[in-house]
Amino acid sequence: VPVPEDIYRLALFFLMTQIEYCFINMESLATPRRVERDYAVLLVLGASTVALLLSRSKGPLPPGPMALPLLGNLPQMPRSEEWNTYAEWAEKYGDITYLTIFGKPMIILNSLKVVRALMNERSANYSNRPYSAMNEFCGLTWILTNADGEAHRIRRSVVQRYFSGLAAVKHRSHQQDEARVLANNLLKSPELIELHLKGHAASSILLGAYGFRVEGAKDSLVQQMDETFEHGNRFPGFASFLLEKIPAMRNYPRWMPFSGFRAYGDLVTRIFQAIRADPYERTMKLIASGKAAPSFVSTSLDDLAAETSLSDKEREERVELIKDCACVMYGAGTDSSTATMGTFCMILALHPEILKRAQEELDKVTGGERLPTFDDERDLPYIDALFWETLRLIFRDPTVFTNPDQFRPDRFLGEKGKQCRDVLTLVWGMGRRACPGRQLAEASLFITMATIASCFDITPKSTDPLPQLEFSSGFIRRPKLFPVNITPRSSKWKEILEREVLPAVYS
Ligand code: HEM
Structure with missing residues (x-):
């Protein structure tokens, strides 16, 4: 049975999402202002509450500061120099501190001993990223830092072959x-x-x-890349939270009220695809004109050309992999x-x-x-x-x-x-x-x-x-x-x- 806390929480998300949209630059989306209808809110609130209840975590958790019902530990989160607050928490709660922010769990590892024990010795248990509906929504699952399992392993081995160990000396x-x-x-x-x-x-x-080298931070490509990562960060926090909690929201109809976040998702997907494609295209032009310096992209393409047994589809997939790894x-x-x-x-x-x-x-x-x-x-x-x-x-x-x-x-x-x-x-x-x-x-x-x-x-x-x-x-x-x-x-x-x-x- 939905408890009032969950209903308030979701009502707050919607409200905050809308407020946030007033502050972000939506001009590029050219989305007409939508009519807000109460029935749609009620419908989504109901579905969301059920999803929230189902996703509740159980089991013993590490100690941490007392969380408030709705906001979790948000009010206690440091606004600056967070490392000082984390050090204070380490004194109080020990090496592992547990927090939640709007229901999202967060764990702070506060000593070398626990970092080694969890991230190194038990790396197989703790190296995966939590599933992110938000990454899927914005088409960002191809990024090595977001990938998991086999996709992560393949990307890492491609990157390491060219950038680590002896290869780094080149x-x-x-x-x-x-x-x-x-x-x-x-x-x-x-x-x-x-x-x-x-x-x-x-x-x-x-x-x-x-x-290729760039003339400086004002180069159009550097600016394009920076703006892209900036765009990713500007995705309204509450909309992103909602998506994580209720992944089905990524199919939320575009004709419904409050669907501005879908247009924003399309924009982020488009610009991330562009920074994956544009620098690659620049290299292809340099290769065509014979001016390309040896690089990860050119060497990987040479290696690919030497593999004669691959099908066209496998070749296409490999090119996509090269684009993924270079961009990250x-x-x-x-x-x-x-x-x-x-x-x-x-x-x-x-x-x-x-x-x-x-x-x-x-x-x-x-x-x-x-x-x-x-x-x-x-x-x-x-x-x-x-x-x-x-x-x-x-x-x-x-x-x-x-x-x-x-x-x-x-x-x-x-x-x-x-x-x-x-x-x-x-x-x-x-x-x-x-x-x-x-x-x-x-x-x-x-x-x-x-x-x-x-x-x-x-x-x-x-x-x-x-x-x-x-x-x-x-x-x-x-x-x-x-x-x-x-x-x-x-x-x-x-x-x-x-x-x-x-x-x-x-x-
Ligand atoms: C001062 C320089 C750098 C520092 C301190 C640094 C630190 C780190 C740390 C701590 C991580 C692990 C993050 C995690 O646990 O999820 C990481 C991951 C990563 N770093 Fe670096 N890094 C630096 C420079 C670089 C450079 C120059 C490159 C590439 C040219 C690079 C590529 C990556 C990639 C691709 C990952 C993701 C690995 C994965 O998720 O498997 N880093 N870096």
Whole structure:
């Protein structure tokens, strides 16, 4: 029997969905305003309530803050710096905290011990994504990060074959070039640091995946991709919740009242299909004109051509798979790399003593006469430690890293440093979902950090008061960039950079 709580909950979803639609930009949908009819609301409310009741979870659950009847833990959810609230909850409830938001369960793993136990040792149990009617509704089941079971396994093996292990080494030449292009861009217009960092990450990944570089974050393709992911995030939360709870809603008739979400679903499906197809088409044109650099797409197509026993249908499926895998690399890799490089630059501005020590080490290896290369890697332990400590900032378990708020690259030096690195593999995720772009990202970030530290002094534009390094909330912890001066260490370094960037740009 439906309880009043469920009816209120659903009534609230509908109400909020409509309110949200008033705030999002619906112009592109050209949907005429629909007449709202009470009987339709009652019908859907009834069906939804039954579905909600059937989907109720039973069984013992981990402890967590007391949930309110309708909203769950929504009022207690932190609006910013969520990691501090999660740490407080860990003190109170232990390593695993259970929450619900509008009936949707959420589990926070709060220590290295439980993350390892669940995500690594029992990866087979915990690596699947919960079924998402919303992903199906928007045609997003092909994305590796959403896929499960066999579809996930196949996509991962395709991606790993080209981006992990020894295969990652093939990307080093363009990664070194892109690091130099970034340094040159920072030399020319340091005030555009945010755009340059984004353009650099995008270009490095697009080169690996599709074989072309972009001129920067303003490139139409980069903007198209960003807008697409943004669109996905803007899907009205309550409509998405409703779809998850009642998947049959994806067939909700378009002529019914409140069916605006279907038009929005069509839009999201269309634009996701476009970012899957458009960069692929760009590569096909480059291949046709003989100008394509070797990439994941071109190599995979060559491999496909060499397999003579496949039927036409199998070939078509393989091409679709190649499109899926290339596209996801951009989505998964760009923002994470941009955030890490942004953090690195802000850290250097706040810690001149660290930058000086890095430059001393680099000068010893390069003689202060050239930019660093991958061949220098083994002689640059401090740069390596700097790289690890920058990633470590998101890992704040004080029982593992003492004073986690302090930036101390020395943690990663010497014998003890090796143990710290082992622990820090956590930042790449664990088990079956661990980051397949890890080696690619490690190499790209290392050479870019070494190049930037070689060429520039970085200082905050204003030191009174000294800026604090703050981070935004969300899936990726992004640094809030404060204004900085980025100047070549000397006129000699300006010349070195200008000299060495030319082959990078024109090769
Ligand atoms: C600083 C850089 C990066 C960090 C910290 C990072 C971190 C992570 C983490 C923690 C996961 C696991 C998420 C989960 O458990 O569901 C992940 C997944 C993934 N990463 Fe990365 N990543 C980085 C860069 C990259 C790059 C450069 C690429 C590609 C070029 C990439 C591609 C992927 C993909 C495709 C997945 C999904 C794997 C799956 O669901 O099986 N990442 N990454």
